[in-house]
Amino acid sequence: MLPVHLDRTRGVPLGAQLSAAVRDLVAGGTLPRGQRLPSTRALARDLGVSRSVTEQAYEQLVAEGWLETRHGAGTYVAADPARVPEPGPRPRVASSRPLVRLDTGTPWIDPRQSAAWRRAWREVSTATPPRGYDDPAGLPELREALAAHLARTRGLQLDPEEVAVTAGTTDGLRLLLAALPPGPVLVEDPGYRAAAATARQLGRPVLDHPARTAPDDLSGVRAAYVTPAHQHPLGRVMPAAERVALLDAARRADALVVEDDYDSEFRYDVAPVPALASLDRERVAYLGTTSKSVAPALRLGWMVLPAELHDRVQRQRRLTHDAAGWPAQRALLSLLRDGYLDKVVRAARRVYAERSVRVAAALGPFGTPAGPLAGMYSSWLMPQADAVRARDAARDAGFEVNLLSAYCRSAELTGLVVGFGGVTDAELDAALAALVRGLEGRGPVSPGSAGRRPPAPAAPRR
Structure with missing residues (x-):
């Protein structure tokens, strides 16, 4: 008799319980390869169940390769025990309360607008989803609404077909870098850590550029990632002269400028600076996100690419069924129409x-x-x-x-x-x-010492 116990009070079918128990006996080595098992009739009698239960369990395990039937000879174990390493000691997890993060990416959302948020998701629940895979570029209605939004807020005059919906800024960056020919990516330093990590994950070398000046020589560079409206994390705004010089450098080197326009709408003193892409649509790839205005968890953004690159990216997305989720897109469309943003x-x-x-x-x-x-x-x-x-x-x-x-x-x-x-x-x-x-406990920082790392100690003499 097999050392198996079936529990009729569980919400699991008896056949499934039996197959799981025999599977564990084989994987654990209790039943070695070549061991003959009781017949389905004998095992059903021993366990007090119908023969259909044991037949179902054996058939499942034969299909999985744990057992095999030999014509006229019975059912045998067909697999070796699974070699599972002994579990090591679990690391102790600190029981202290989690820290409240004062990070650069979590927005404040006006609680008075929660009704509009709930209304958007109610509309999602009553809308009819697509019959098949989504258009990789996004919902046509959402792209139209985003084109109007970007024209009004960022000075970009677009056709809806030029806008593509993404799963956020890093998703858009990954998509466009994957479609470019090989070559290094220039990234501001200090800069957005996820941008450098994304480029490296795609196998591209990352070249550091001091974030306090715009690059004016892009020789040998495939793409230059910049945050011109509000440099991350220094907060600098790229002046007009540097913008023009950057675009000139990109034309000379046949390089692409990637503009991450992550939070340009949050200027307090003057109106938001127009997007760099408004100066040259064929040299700048424009990335935007809802993470700073709606919620990071929505995982939505958009990109406006040069025409040829746009087509190349969308062909690849169509091939891999890469598209932002329909429910989130539909909710964002409702939020835009409602004036929520x-x-x-x-x-x-x-x-x-x-x-x-x-x-x-x-x-x-x-x-x-x-x-x-x-x-x-x-x-x-x-x-x-x-x-x-x-x-x-x-x-x-x-x-x-x-x-x-x-x-x-x-x-x-x-x-x-x-x-x-x-x-x-x-x-x-x-x-x-x-x-x-x-x-506390010291005077104000002198201008000459603020913000510089202390010099490294001299190496010891050998």
């Missing part, structure tokens, strides 16, 4: 403007702003030792604040990058108080 952006802009002043008041005595105050975060230049001390004090108080050096690859800038979008006012005040506690 305009409302949450206006409200968030006011909140960010007020919070940026509070951050500046707290950190101003200890550091130098890396760029103009805009968006949902600000970066502050200060010596690395001071930044680490402030970061550690914030962590002790339950907050996670990033060091500027974490965004650098070869650059030597140091300081803090403080996000203020994804927190409450009370959390922001508590985090700033902790940062100040970590920075």
